[in-house]
Amino acid sequence: MMNPTPRLSRRNALLLLATAxxxxxxxxxxxxxxxxxxxxxxxxxxxxxxxxxxxxxxxxLRGGPVLVSMFYSSCEMVCPMIFETLQLxxxxxxxxxxxxxxxxxxxxxxxxxxxxxxKAKAEAHHCDARWTLARTDDASARKLAALxxxxxxxLASGEFNxxxxxxxxxxxxxxxxxxxxxxxVDPALLKRLRTALPARG
Amino acid sequence: MTIxxxxxxxxxxxxxxxxxxxxxxxxxxxxxxVLPQGSVPTATVPVEIAPFAMRATPVTAGEYLAFVRAHPxxxxxxxxxxxxxxxxxxxxxxxxxxxxxxxxMRPQTSVSWFAAKAFCDSEGARLPSWxxxxxxxxxxxxxxxxxxxxxWRRRILAWYERPTAAVMPNVGGTPNAYGVRxxxxxxxxxxxxxNALFIAGDSRTQGDPDTLKFCGAGAINVIDRDSYAVLMRxxxxxxxxxxxxxxxxxxxxxxxxxGAPP
Numbered sequence: 336m337m338n339p340t341p342r343l344s345r346r347n348a349l350l351l352l353a354t355a356x357x358x359x360x361x362x363x364x365x366x367x368x369x370x371x372x373x374x375x376x377x378x379x380x381x382x383x384x385x386x387x388x389x390x391x392x393x394x395x396l397r398g399g400p401v402l403v404s405m406f407y408s409s410c411e412m413v414c415p416m417i418f419e420t421l422q423l424x425x426x427x428x429x430x431x432x433x434x435x436x437x438x439x440x441x442x443x444x445x446x447x448x449x450x451x452x453x454k455a456k457a458e459a460h461h462c463d464a465r466w467t468l469a470r471t472d473d474a475s476a477r478k479l480a481a482l483x484x485x486x487x488x489x490l491a492s493g494e495f496n497x498x499x500x501x502x503x504x505x506x507x508x509x510x511x512x513x514x515x516x517x518x519x520v521d522p523a524l525l526k527r528l529r530t531a532l533p534a535r536g
Numbered sequence: 537m538t539i540x541x542x543x544x545x546x547x548x549x550x551x552x553x554x555x556x557x558x559x560x561x562x563x564x565x566x567x568x569x570v571l572p573q574g575s576v577p578t579a580t581v582p583v584e585i586a587p588f589a590m591r592a593t594p595v596t597a598g599e600y601l602a603f604v605r606a607h608p609x610x611x612x613x614x615x616x617x618x619x620x621x622x623x624x625x626x627x628x629x630x631x632x633x634x635x636x637x638x639x640x641m642r643p644q645t646s647v648s649w650f651a652a653k654a655f656c657d658s659e660g661a662r663l664p665s666w667x668x669x670x671x672x673x674x675x676x677x678x679x680x681x682x683x684x685x686x687x688w689r690r691r692i693l694a695w696y697e698r699p700t701a702a703v704m705p706n707v708g709g710t711p712n713a714y715g716v717r718x719x720x721x722x723x724x725x726x727x728x729x730x731n732a733l734f735i736a737g738d739s740r741t742q743g744d745p746d747t748l749k750f751c752g753a754g755a756i757n758v759i760d761r762d763s764y765a766v767l768m769r770x771x772x773x774x775x776x777x778x779x780x781x782x783x784x785x786x787x788x789x790x791x792x793x794x795g796a797p798p
Contacts, residue, residue, distance in 0.1 A: 373616035378619065487731070487732060491581065
C-alpha cells in the first residue's frame, strides 16, 4: 500500500472503535473469556420474573455496569426514594452513557408484588427499558439479599424493615460500590459508575 | 454414647435424609422472643412457632466431609468466593480430608451461610429460622423455657466467658428438654434469616439520618436485655455476611415435621 496510514472511512473507524469499546473492558477484566469471576454476584442465578412476566436471567446483565437494589412495592417512604435516587444518578450521566447503565430492582415481597404490581410500579416511576423490576420466591430473595448485603425482615403487619442501599455491579457482576445515600446523588458512587462504563470511542 | 455418635460416616454417604442424621421433633407453640415481633418495635407479642424438627447436634466434620464428597462443587478449592470466603474449611488437611483422625465428631465450623444452606438442602432440610433456634435454645435439661431462671442464665453465660478451646470438643452434650444438644456451650450457629437480625440499640437513633437506611418501623429493638447470651448470638449473626466463615461458627439443620414442605 502506498499510504502507510490505513484509510478507513469515518463510519468504519467509528464502528471499529465501538466494537473495541464493547469487548475490551470485559476481556481485560475477566479471568478468562466467558469464565465468571468467583466474586461475581452472577454466580447465583435466582429464578427472576420481570415486570412483563418474562423469565429474567440475572447473568444476562453481564457486560456493563448495573445498579441494583431491593425493595417492596407497598413501601411508602424509603422505597420511592430509592427509585428517585436511581433516576437522579442516571440523570447525572451524559445521555450517551446513561443508555449503557442497567437498573435491577428485586422485590423481597413476592406474596404481594405480582408481575402486575411491578408493572404498575415501573410505570408510576417512569422506568424505561433500562430498568428491570423483578420478583422471585422468598428463599431466592433471601439468598440474593445475602449476596448483596441487604438486610430485611417481615413484620407481623406485613410491612418490612429493611436496609436501603444501592449496589453498583461492574461488567462481571462484582460489587464495585455501595451507597446508603438517598434522594441525592452519591458522588463516590457516580465516580465509580463512570469508571465502570466501557470506554467510549 | 449418643445416637449421633453411633451414626457412621460411611452410612451417611450412602443415605442422606432417611438414615443420616438424628432429628428431634419440637412441638412449637406460643413463644416470646427477645426481639419484638409485633408492629410496635418497643413491645413484643408472642408468636406462634409451627411444629418442626431439628438436628439433635450441630453438623459434624465427618458429616460435612461426606457432603463435600457427594457435592465436589463445595470443596474449598472449588466453591466461588462469593459463596464462601478464603477461610472456608481452613482447618482441613486438604479439600477432601479432615484436620486429623479425631475430627469426625467435632462440629464443623469455618462454614459460610451459603455452604450451610447447601448442606441442609442436600438432606431435604433447611437452616432453622432465628425464632426456631431461639425457641429450642430457651430450654434447659428439664424445662422448655428456663429463661427466667437467673441460675440458668449465668450458666450459659459462663460459656461465653471461657476462651475457645484449641481443639473443639465433640458434639453430644447433655440433651435439653426437647432432646436437642449443644445449643449452648459449643459453637455459634447460622440461622436462615441471619440477615433479618439488624438491631437498633435504643431510641437514640430516632431522628438520626442513618434511620433512613431502614424502611418501615426502623430496626429491631431488643425487649429482654437480660438475655445476654442470646443477645450475643444476635449481635454476632447480624454482623456477618453470607460468605463469611469463622472458626467458632457452625450450624445445624431443621425441617418440617412429616408431610409439610421444607
